Amino acid sequence: MARASSAERLQRAWLSRGLLARSLLPLAWLYACVTGIRRQLFRVGLMRSESLAVPVVVVGNLVAGGAGKTPTVMAIVTALRSAGYTPGVISRGYGGIADEPIEVTRDVPPNQSGDEPLLIHLRTRAPVVVGRRRAAAAQHLLARHELVDVIVSDDGLQHLALARDVQVLVFDERGGGNGWLLPAGPLREALPAAVPARTLVVYNAEAAATPLAGTLVKRALSGAVLLRDWWRGEPATMSALHLLQGHPLVAAAGLARPERFFEMLRREGLSITPRALPDHHDFASLPWAAHTPNVIVTEKDAIKLDPERMGASRVWVAPLDFQLDATFVSTLIAMLPPPGTRHGNTSA
Secondary structure: OHHHHHHHHHHHHOOOOOHHHHHOHHHHHHHHHHHHHHHHHHHHOOOOOEOOOOOEEEEEOOEOOOOOHHHHHHHHHHHHHHOOOOEEEEEOOOOOOOOOOEEOOOOOOHHHHOHHHHHHHHHHOOOEEEOOOHHHHHHHHHHHOOOOOEEEEEOOOOOOOEOOOEEEEEEEOOOOOOOOEOOOOOEOOOOOOOOOOOEEEEEEOOOOOOOOOOEEOEEEEOOEEEHHHHHOOOOOEHHHHHOOOOOOEEEEEOOOOOHHHHHHHHHOOOOEEEEEOOOOOOOOOOOOOOOOOEEEEOHHHHOOOOHHHOOOOEEEEOOEEEEOOHHHHHHHHHOOOOOOOOOOOOOO
């Protein structure tokens, strides 16, 4: 838990320009120099972005730590499918060990693919390929799924080796934090003065958290479902969630910012004992006592839980859904070629 405490301390430091943040400024300047040189190499053509035959939508954060990128990816995949597209997803697969492209299925362990890519595949049923080189992952996906006509890249905003047609910046209530680059602040790159071309901004927050024009997403728990039933593909229901009111619950969450999940449960009238875990916690051992009657977790954590290991505990899964603004969806569709179109991507 010491690692989690250090991470929490750094997250707090990133919200202001206090002593800890200021002490890290020399490293932030070095980071800015290295990333700036790399961007310039792409700009002058000494390093090149690889183009695909289908449009690419990159969804990412300017800030480190979870801002709601994965549920945004899933919501975009659903919106594209509703508009007639056949989307596929690529990802680095944080926490996975795959360097060469591998297709994510329920038979691929999360320690190979990463937890979030497997969750995206199970929730959206879209083909998902992970790999260190996202362009290679995309080519692998297109070779195996010829009907795919748009690629959604889960993260990869700073992965300039893959050209993109549209990029989506996801912010939560932290916005740009203290405005400094890593590690003195949360920014992976400087916050732009205006929304860049072919870029959309989404706020996973109650209000816009930066000066950049964007749309708000509506986030809500879709209910609860028993872990065993969740693995069978059965949906969560609000009635099941509300039946847990009045029962003591251990709420476990291996997220970058678990308190948001805990607060959503409290808003539904649940009495919880929160159990904050490090982001991408592996659940090699269960972080609750064997006699715990009821436990509730996120889908990201459920991916790593085998129902056969739960013993006498009833483990519930509470999925989080994002609803995209209609203006966002229509603007995104307008930036893409019609469904079924294959083209030479010339974006840089």
